[in-house]
Amino acid sequence: MPKLSLPCHADVVQAQQRINSYTVKTPVLTNPALNQQLGCELFFKCENLQRTGAFKFRGATNALLKLSPEQRQQGVITVSSGNHGAALAHAGKALGVKVKVGVPTNAPAIKRQNIEAGGAEITDIEPGMAAREAIVAKWQKEGESHFIPPYDHANIIAGQGTATLELLEQTDALDAVITPLGGGGLLSGACLACDGTEIQVFGAEPELANDAFLSLKAGERQSALPAKSLCDGLLTQIGELPFAIIQQRISDILVIKDEDTLSAMQLIWHHLKIIVEPSSAIALAAVIQNKALFEGKRVGLVLSGGNVAAQPEDIKLRQ
């Protein structure tokens, strides 16, 4: 296998300078009641308050800004059931780049609406990797459109890393950072952002979609399970580049049951007064399920997004 060319800390720093004027410097919230309950100090980086309601806007914006003028002229394509598609659509709108998105028919309605609201051209595709690859191949054959993948790309990873870089600037002396873990863009970006510090980096992954956990154990990527979780943003297999970065820097991957993620989501809604999707709440669940690990520590949690149409009660019923 040829050696992968991995992005580094400096790429995250440069990405931040590049995307700064397009992204929201999202707030970091704290909550004394939760701190007391959990015996540690938590710092919630609210990427649910990012443009398009998710951190994905960072990577998408960075990827588009890194294109050549010719590539921007030609437009871009992607496949996404959710936040990446919406992020790319809105970033394209802001930067005047035409965006086409292949959207699986089982995508959550709110996420499909967000892609539409960004003015992207949507094509319905069947769920699954085969249909994804087919539509990308078809579009690339038809024209010169540039494919922007959701996470397995250096510019995407560097962009997502800015969420954690900002968190480090907004807080003092963190002991650990936890991010949700799906394709690995956010987590590998966090690894790069924390490079050169002593900060421990953890990923939180759903129990029934724990391919990254298994991959880390095995030392090589394991193929995706028939992944099953309420965390619709965390069902994808970890990407090649993210895995290579995570392997070098991660402290651990914490595997979480959906029921614990749901309880954590309700805690966040109640105490922090913000709306997060299950894929975000898993980071708090990771603290609750590993109290001893984080006791007395200052822990940053990246809340990845807030695009949940259903209310917690509905989600409970649908379990």
Added chain:
Amino acid sequence: MPKLSLPCHADVVQAQQRINSYTVKTPVLTNPALNQQLGCELFFKCENLQRTGAFKFRGATNALLKLSPEQRQQGVITVSSGNHGAALAHAGKALGVKVKVGVPTNAPAIKRQNIEAGGAEITDIEPGMAAREAIVAKWQKEGESHFIPPYDHANIIAGQGTATLELLEQTDALDAVITPLGGGGLLSGACLACDGTEIQVFGAEPELANDAFLSLKAGERQSALPAKSLCDGLLTQIGELPFAIIQQRISDILVIKDEDTLSAMQLIWHHLKIIVEPSSAIALAAVIQNKALFEGKRVGLVLSGGNVAAQPEDIKLRQ
């Protein structure tokens, strides 16, 4: 009638210095989609993200810090069905002041829980002004406890004004500020904060609890209607001091139907990814219902709190 001694702009500035290290500098959110939809630029001051989930923590903290050491030793009392009681309880906890709260039996469960969580001593009382006055009289007879009213007090008003003062520091060149209007503490504080500027100040009041609107027209306080609104924080009659301040400085009071407040609440949940109670969302409803008034303007909205236990669907059913 003796001339009232009203707080002024300088009192708000001093209050801010006094309470700064206890309160959260809450973020100001913007949303391009809402701006486009409404044809103006909105700046949401998120006091739902304040300690105890409401701006009331500002006034309560300021009032306690203004007590003499002897008064703080003796403890304080109040009556509250909601956010003021919780704010005073938590401020008391932070400052080591004993707090007793008379809570009407019809208070929302989430607000009662917040009062309890602050460690205050709760006494159940019947709903209505008579029972409120009776319990205060009883407690004052029993001891030397200092009564901290929810809004009709210079130190409370100055404290609440810091929400708007902060908003002005966090934004440039606002044309207008809108706050919800119940007892008038938040709105009169906003009037003081905006003193010496050209910024227009508006109050948003529920249609079936519009005593302040009627009072402004009549030129003197009108007794409270049998107020009825989903905005449980806005049912009280406007206070004497707030009314005097508002009369001098207000641009207008905008009267809003509950159904419009509910739609606005759902817009906020959906677009901003934050949880606000109906009493907060009324400020956005005021923009939506008065589009021409705010067209092309930069408008600050103070989102007063987020202590809603019910989901929007539940609230709809309970209408």
